[in-house]
Amino acid sequence: xxxxxxxSSTRPSTTVKSRFACGFLRALWRINRQRRTSTxxxxxxxxxxxxxxxxxxxxxxASAVGSRRAWSRAILLRKLRNQGQNGTVRVRRMSNxxxxxxxxxxxxxCTEEVAGTCQAEQLRKLVPGGEEMDMCNLLGETAHYIECxxxxxxxxxxxxxxxxx
Amino acid sequence: xQPCSREMQGINSLLNPTQISLQDLHDQQQQQQxxxxxxxxxxxxxxxxxxxxxxxxxxxxxxSTIPPPSCSWSDLNPAKTPAAWDLKPRDLSDDTAPLNxxxxxxxxxxxxxxxxxxxxxxxxxxxxxxxxxxxxxxMMLQQQLLMSRGVAGAGDSGLIPxxxxxxxxxxxxxxxxSFKSPNLRAHDDSVQALFNGFAGSMxxxxxxxxxxxxxxxxxxxxxxxxxxGSPAAAMNQAPASGSAGSAPAQPRQRVRARxxxxxxxxxxxxxxxxxxxxxxxxxxxxxxxxxxxxxxxxMLDEIIDYVKFLQLQVKVLSMSRLGGAAAVAxxxxxxxxxxxxxxxxxxxxxxxxxxNQTASSNDTLMVTEHQVAKLMEEDxxxxxxxxxxxxxxxxxxxxxxxxxxxxCHSRNPTNRPVLQPNGGEGPSSPSxxxxxxxxxxxxxxxxxxxxxxxxxxxxx
Numbered sequence: 001x002x003x004x005x006x007x008s009s010t011r012p013s014t015t016v017k018s019r020f021a022c023g024f025l026r027a028l029w030r031i032n033r034q035r036r037t038s039t040x041x042x043x044x045x046x047x048x049x050x051x052x053x054x055x056x057x058x059x060x061x062a063s064a065v066g067s068r069r070a071w072s073r074a075i076l077l078r079k080l081r082n083q084g085q086n087g088t089v090r091v092r093r094m095s096n097x098x099x100x101x102x103x104x105x106x107x108x109x110c111t112e113e114v115a116g117t118c119q120a121e122q123l124r125k126l127v128p129g130g131e132e133m134d135m136c137n138l139l140g141e142t143a144h145y146i147e148c149x150x151x152x153x154x155x156x157x158x159x160x161x162x163x164x165x
Numbered sequence: 166x167q168p169c170s171r172e173m174q175g176i177n178s179l180l181n182p183t184q185i186s187l188q189d190l191h192d193q194q195q196q197q198q199x200x201x202x203x204x205x206x207x208x209x210x211x212x213x214x215x216x217x218x219x220x221x222x223x224x225x226x227x228x229s230t231i232p233p234p235s236c237s238w239s240d241l242n243p244a245k246t247p248a249a250w251d252l253k254p255r256d257l258s259d260d261t262a263p264l265n266x267x268x269x270x271x272x273x274x275x276x277x278x279x280x281x282x283x284x285x286x287x288x289x290x291x292x293x294x295x296x297x298x299x300x301x302x303x304m305m306l307q308q309q310l311l312m313s314r315g316v317a318g319a320g321d322s323g324l325i326p327x328x329x330x331x332x333x334x335x336x337x338x339x340x341x342x343s344f345k346s347p348n349l350r351a352h353d354d355s356v357q358a359l360f361n362g363f364a365g366s367m368x369x370x371x372x373x374x375x376x377x378x379x380x381x382x383x384x385x386x387x388x389x390x391x392x393x394g395s396p397a398a399a400m401n402q403a404p405a406s407g408s409a410g411s412a413p414a415q416p417r418q419r420v421r422a423r424x425x426x427x428x429x430x431x432x433x434x435x436x437x438x439x440x441x442x443x444x445x446x447x448x449x450x451x452x453x454x455x456x457x458x459x460x461x462x463x464m465l466d467e468i469i470d471y472v473k474f475l476q477l478q479v480k481v482l483s484m485s486r487l488g489g490a491a492a493v494a495x496x497x498x499x500x501x502x503x504x505x506x507x508x509x510x511x512x513x514x515x516x517x518x519x520x521n522q523t524a525s526s527n528d529t530l531m532v533t534e535h536q537v538a539k540l541m542e543e544d545x546x547x548x549x550x551x552x553x554x555x556x557x558x559x560x561x562x563x564x565x566x567x568x569x570x571x572x573c574h575s576r577n578p579t580n581r582p583v584l585q586p587n588g589g590e591g592p593s594s595p596s597x598x599x600x601x602x603x604x605x606x607x608x609x610x611x612x613x614x615x616x617x618x619x620x621x622x623x624x625x
Contacts, residue, residue, distance in 0.1 A: 053483040119465040126472045139445035149475035156482040
């Protein structure tokens with residue numbers, strides 16, 4: 001069905017891309033199985049399914065990357081936390097203490113106040129796990145995150161193409 | 166005593182004029198005292214065999230470890246009788262003369278060795294007595310001395326034999342303690358002189374005037390720091406701050422000349438940090454398209470926008486997974502304004518690379534158009550979802566026009582009028598128009614780079 005699916009016994013190439021493709025397809029398959037069983041057409045169901053697919057995409061990406069990177073660790077931690085809460089999606093901030101540090105870190109480095117929020121703050125909000133990082137690490141994480149996002153987008157687009165034809 | 170006067174001169178040369186005034190005040194006293202004490206010390210040296218021998222052993226160790234400098238250290242035979250102690254200062258004083266002509270490095274090197282010795286002695290003494298405050302002060306003094314030596318090559322021959330001891334500084338709690346030091350043990354001086362040079366800047370930690378006793382314990386009451394290099398930075402600050410007003414010009418000049426680039430660890434750390442950040446920014450520049458901005462702030466803006474755009478793409482693609490034309494109206498309605506705004510961005514370049522469809526896709530595009538038009542009649546949301554499933558986006562006509570003119574300005578007359586009829590196909594939202602420039606241009610049969618550009622623009 002999917003040319004990208006590798007059997008677990010043979011792993012010819014374990015690039016992030018292939019690992020992500022495997023994981024994501026498996027998750028999709030699981031979700032579609034659920035979908036077939038339930039004949040829900042309500043927008044709420046669709047909403048939930050969409051969220052599930054998105055989370056599956058993120059999580060499979062993070063697990064493909066592994067825990068080498070702070071952002072992937074943050075995503076996986078978030079998933080674990082949400083699982084513990086029976087699937088209700090809640091992103092809990094670790095603590096407020098890092099905020100002060102973040103502000104201190106940001107205060108000196110902020111060259112421009114964009115709409116009242118520092119650019120570094122914005123970046124921290126975007127990149128998962130970026131709340132407690134200093135500027136230097138944040139930029140490194142952002143670079144890797146952008147790389148993986150592009151991979152993710154390309155793979156998903158290709159899958160969409162294949163599935164929709 | 167001549168050594169004493171030389172020492173005093175040395176001190177004078179090193180300290181700033183303000184201290185010299187103090188010096189003058191205490192000169193006479195100290196000279197007298199020094200004479201007295203030096204004689205006392207001599208007595209002690211001669212009388213106490215045991216202590217010097219113990220120190221001799223100590224010195225042996227140190228001499229063995231220290232690489233023989235060009236000075237007369239090797240001449241000193243610690244195995245000798247207490248006479249060696251007497252010899253030491255004299256030897257040093259003799260050697261300092263020939264040494265001075267040597268290059269400053271040599272001098273500094275010797276001082277390092279002697280400082281090494283001194284440090285060991287200090288450590289030994291520290292174990293014997295607790296005078297950490299004095300030790301710290303002495304350490305700083307020594308470093309200051311070393312630095313001054315190294316930089317200015319201060320030909321203060323008098324300094325070496327100068328029987329300075331920070332311990333003695335306690336006698337004068339004020340900065341003038343250094344002047345008192347010359348009066349002390351001559352034998353100590355050779356080692357102690359190193360870090361007792363600027364006792365004036367260092368407050369003499371409270372120590373008993375009985376420095377002579379300490380002679381046994383230490384060749385310099387204050388403990389000695391091991392590394393002179395790194396504290397050099399601290400030294401820079403120490404003399405600057407600790408000695409408020411004491412030789413601000415002289416030591417600082419020397420330090421600056423010696424150090425070269427960085428002034429203190431803070432600036433070094435900051436510089437490193439800034440360099441690292443610049444590296445990361447450069448790496449990011451390559452990842453993010455349209456990264457021709459030189460300004461850091463605008464670069465950050467670009468990065469933020471690009472990350473937002475990529476995340477949006479993931480969302481859109483995950484929605485299209487749901488398949489079918491089932492309208493996810495609320496979601497799509499929310500997504501479409503964002504999608505319309507962002508889809509036009511550089512992401513088009515990414516998608517376009519993959520989907521550089523040429524004339525072969527002409528038919529599919531026409532079909533898509535019709536399909537979209539049909540969907541739009543029933544429900545805007547479903548139309549949106551259909552479009553996004555295909556990887557297309559809706560955008561205002563004005564924006565589409567701007568993009569098309571930007572990408573294919575060379576063949577404007579053919580492209581622009583094409584948009585208008587397309588705009589009319591969307592009755593429910595006249596302000597929005599499916600960007601089908603590529604279909605029109607393809608229909609015209611002009612397949613070229615500009616068409617591909619517009620194609621890339623339309624596809625998300």
